[in-house]
Amino acid sequence: MPTIGFLFFSGPYQSESPETTIELAKAALEKGMNVKIFCYMDAVNCVKVGQKKVAGVTNIEEQFRELIAKGAEVRLCTLCMLVRGMLVGGTKAFIEGAKRAGTPDIADIVEESDRVLVIS
Amino acid sequence: MSKAIVIILRKPPHGSLYPAEGLRVAVAVSASETKVVSIGDSVYAFLKEVDMTLYKHHLDFLKETEIPVLIDKDSLEERGLTEGDLVDAVTVEERSEILNTIAGADATLTF
Numbered sequence: 314m315p316t317i318g319f320l321f322f323s324g325p326y327q328s329e330s331p332e333t334t335i336e337l338a339k340a341a342l343e344k345g346m347n348v349k350i351f352c353y354m355d356a357v358n359c360v361k362v363g364q365k366k367v368a369g370v371t372n373i374e375e376q377f378r379e380l381i382a383k384g385a386e387v388r389l390c391t392l393c394m395l396v397r398g399m400l401v402g403g404t405k406a407f408i409e410g411a412k413r414a415g416t417p418d419i420a421d422i423v424e425e426s427d428r429v430l431v432i433s
Numbered sequence: 434m435s436k437a438i439v440i441i442l443r444k445p446p447h448g449s450l451y452p453a454e455g456l457r458v459a460v461a462v463s464a465s466e467t468k469v470v471s472i473g474d475s476v477y478a479f480l481k482e483v484d485m486t487l488y489k490h491h492l493d494f495l496k497e498t499e500i501p502v503l504i505d506k507d508s509l510e511e512r513g514l515t516e517g518d519l520v521d522a523v524t525v526e527e528r529s530e531i532l533n534t535i536a537g538a539d540a541t542l543t544f
Contacts, residue, residue: 320542354454416461419542423438423462429540 316347318426320419322433324355325373331359334432335376338385348385349422351414357393360407374408381410388414388422435465436539442475443543446488452478455544456491463500468538470531471523472505475544476512479504479519496522505531 319338323330338348352359364374381387391400391413399406404413423429440459444451452475459469477483479502485492495502502523509515509525516525526534535541 354450416458419458420438420462420465423436423465423540423542426540429542431541431543433543 314345314347315428316349316426317341318422318429319348319350320422320429320431321350321352321356321359322354322431324358325364326370330432331356331373331376332371335371335373335380337430337432338380339383342380342383342385348380349426350380350385350387351390351419351422352387352393352411353390353419354393355397357389357397357399357407360387360389360411361399362406362408377411378408381408387411388418391415437466437537438462438468439535439538439541440467440469441535441541441543442469442471442478443473445474446478446483450487451475451544453487453491455542456488456495458542458544459500460491460494462542463495463498467500468534469495469500469502470505470534471502472508472531474508474512476504476508476514476519479523480514481518481520485520492520492522503531503534 319334321334325331341348359373360377366372389411394400440455442452442455446452459467504523504525506525507528
């Protein structure tokens with residue numbers, strides 16, 4: 314089964330980069346591919362718990378929960394979360410199933426993936 | 434066999450953390466065959482006088498481990514800069530060589 318990796322940089326609700334990442338990841342999952350996403354820099358904000366639902370706006374938290382439920386592997390840059398105050402409250406600050414990680418995980422994802430997409 | 438990874442730096446060191454983060458990732462993936470390429474405004478990150486507090490240790494590591502940091506000559510010239518303006522941890526290359534390096538990569542990570 315092919316594997317696609319994402320190095321993903323963008324925070325939610327400012328551009329459509331998170332939606333693009335989510336839709337590409339969903340399409341890959343639907344084709345039976347493995348999906349590995351590394352959330353780097355502001356992208357760690359995409360998995361924060363408690364994002365308000367607004368009519369007409371894609372709720373990024375829900376979408377990432379759905380990706381994880383469908384089998385996507387989501388790793389989070391721990392240092393990026395630390396500097397953004399996201400580790401207050403421990404793992405409850407971000408959605409269940411997403412995993413704390415570090416930049417060496419990027420090396421793993423590159424090695425494990427048939428293709429790597431960078432979305433900034 | 435490990436993959437050939439090229440880290441492509443594109444953004445300036447002022448107003449963004451991308452060059453610092455790109456060099457941090459270069460260190461992280463250095464067990465693979467890794468090269469760093471600097472194009473566009475990212476070349477400012479390697480000026481002798483620039484504040485490298487956030488990434489000097491990464492640059493030193495890359496130099497010690499002989500991981501090349503390649504600067505696009507055209508990007509330098511477009512900004513009125515020369516090789517003499519840069520720290521000695523980097524190597525200036527012609528655009529064609531830079532493109533060959535990118536083309537030869539199994540994975541490119543852009544910052």
